[in-house]
Amino acid sequence: MNTAPTPFDPARALALARETFSIEAAALQTVRDRLDDSFARAVLAMLATRGRVVVMGMGKSGHVGRKIAATLASTGTPAFFVHPAEASHGDLGMVTAGDLLLAISNSGESDEINAILPAVRRLGVPMVAITGKPQSTLAQHAEITLSCAVDQEACPLNLAPTASTTAQMALGDALAVALLDARGFREHDFARSHPGGSLGRKLLMHVHDLMRTGDALPCVAPDTGFIDMMHVMTDKGLGFAVIVEDQKPAGIFTDGDLRRLLETGADLRALRAREVMHTGPKRVRAEALAVDAADLMEQHRITSVLVIDDEGRLVGALNTNDLLRAKVI
Known part of the structure; x- marks a missing residue:
């Protein structure tokens, strides 16, 4: 049953905005403090990859995955995004034996991703999972798991992915930063992959x-x-x-x-x-x-x-x- 909208309250909107920042900042702090050697192992696995980092995710995690793939590719780590639902209908052919799969799912129980895990395993493709559930199906199939678990979402209903997707994004950025440093990636390398940008023109x-x-x-x-x-x-x-x-x-x-x-x-x-x-x-x-x-x-x-x-x-x-x-x- 539809309910009448609540009259707009500027003070409440401002308070919710500040609370959102506070919740997401606290979530990032939690994820940072939880980092361990699994993060370093994930970076090492990506460095050792002869092919590309294939990123997958459904829904909001998919949107985050597209951004992570773009950031990796622009900072020296060849990467691209594959939609897991399309992977079940032919796009899995984009994944080769020399690649690495970076799978993102807060629940770790995304049907579209879990459906292709056996096929990925048969290819011998190593997998890094970013999930909020370390005991999930996705985590059990992955060689390395990075936790994006948060205490609460910023959504007042604690339903819409907000703090959890922020944590996923931050983990992706952290991987990209660690990888570019390990590769010795510098300004001129960045410029070569951004020839149309202002930095590319300058360098x-x-x-x-x-x-x-x-x-x-x-x-x-x-x-x-x-x-x-x-x-x-x-x-x-x-x-x-x-x-x-x-x-x-x-x-x-x-x-x-x-x-x-x-x-x-x-x-x-x-x-x-x-x-x-x-x-x-x-x-x-x-x-x-x-x-x-x-x-x-x-x-x-x-x-x-x-x-x-x-x-x-x-x-x-x-x-x-x-x-x-x-x-x-």
Whole structure:
């Protein structure tokens, strides 16, 4: 029988939110204090796996399992999620003899998971279980069991999986962290598996990937007349001209230099590039990270930087617009 909804009470909602945090924090503390050598054995088993870590779980545990599989895969441990109900109808073929099964079930009595345990056993696939019931069917089939048991759920009815799924998630994260440390997994490894993310762009994008080259460069000789140099600057649209001598950048003249020169009242038509350039333009190597070029520009409050090779010859130029388009900054 349906009952009338309780009128919304902001104070009660806030109190329940705080109680939820308290219950789940206490659950995590309990799980942490209960960790023993079985956790280390689980990590060692995953490290020894020649294939992949296959994660399974039903319902809310399944949602947690998908996240755990994604976290493992992105931190150096090949892993994927298989829905246990689909496994009974053909998807078990994704599991090979070199894999390891990470099965998640708070009760340890999920029919869909338990139905495939004999087949997994015949494959000789080792199994790690995350369950709240150490005496459950799932735990009895597993070589290693990690307990996610909690004293109570955060749900006021003590029914909806809340604290228990938080505990499962934390155990999965703990496994991933221990594994990435044991594998020597570092920032560049993470970037390679996240090429579309901001960290990937910062750690994988090099200056030579973004720099302007060839005819796009506003290059002039030292004896180039001022007006001709202005035509080159306007045509290339980078806000500067680089004065090149013997293929090396001898100096640079920028839009800012032009504004300052105009204030002097000098006869611009009589000037040559070498007379107005300033020496020592900022340079970076083509193989440098684009983020390092961005840091150089920010440090010196400039919008462009010249790119040189190992011999100091000009090979390109980079400005903040290039970095913005690549989402490096």
